[in-house]
Amino acid sequence: MAEAAHLAIGDLARLTGTNVNTIRFYEEGGLLPQAERTASGRRIYRDADAKRLAFIRQSRNLGFALDPVRELLTLADDANQSCEAVDRIARVHLAEIDRKIADLSALRAELD
Amino acid sequence: MAEAAHLAIGDLARLTGTNVNTIRFYEEGGLLPQAERTASGRRIYRDADAKRLAFIRQSRNLGFALDPVRELLTLADDANQSCEAVDRIARVHLAEIDRKIADLSALRAELD
DNA sequence: ATACAACCTCCAGTTACTGTAGGAGCAAGC
């Protein structure tokens, strides 16, 4: 019966390797939506939240600040954005990513 | 005559795109050596310092915390380290770097 | 019924900077 329909904050933390306080911090900062609550006030999460949080953590781990991450998430959320705007912003980030990949490759070579 | 034998802190900052306060902060934290000083107490830097600082900034930009960076710098500095120790630590960082490259490539694909 | 872990809010502490106040040093122009 225990169909994993939704997750407690601790489950989400374990799934994504994130501190529970950090999850609440992201909610407060608008990176994660205000979580649904149980009758007693506990936060409830779905798979979509886990995916979103994993994306945030991965981006952070790769050296992106929260503001760029927020920007990318907004792009993904808001389908009403003009294609041009999406394209322009995405291209900036793509360039940044390519630079990072190049830097990492250089670092790798240096270590080897 | 103006052979650029050494740099003031502001020159180093401009060269590496680093805040001058950050340079002093790194010195305090042992990431950069205690800088030589002029008679009046101003810090003096050489090209080697610029290289070291550039390495630190690049690593930070790629999402490494200061502790791993310190570790890598120590490896590079201390030639007395056993080859095994160097090898072991370097391999850990290489694995980390490869993971990051893979993550960035995935992120890139997602954006594209 | 009673542990006890996981949750809640709120707030203090940490890491890695970044900015600012107050004062001294240097280089260029008058």
Place this chain on the structure above:
DNA sequence: GCTTGCTCCTACAGTAACTGGAGGTTGTAT
């Protein structure tokens, strides 16, 4: 040689992005 203005100095306060803890409540397993 003096002033103007930029760079430097120390010291400390402020910010971003967490992380941990106190004090209290809830859910669950025995």
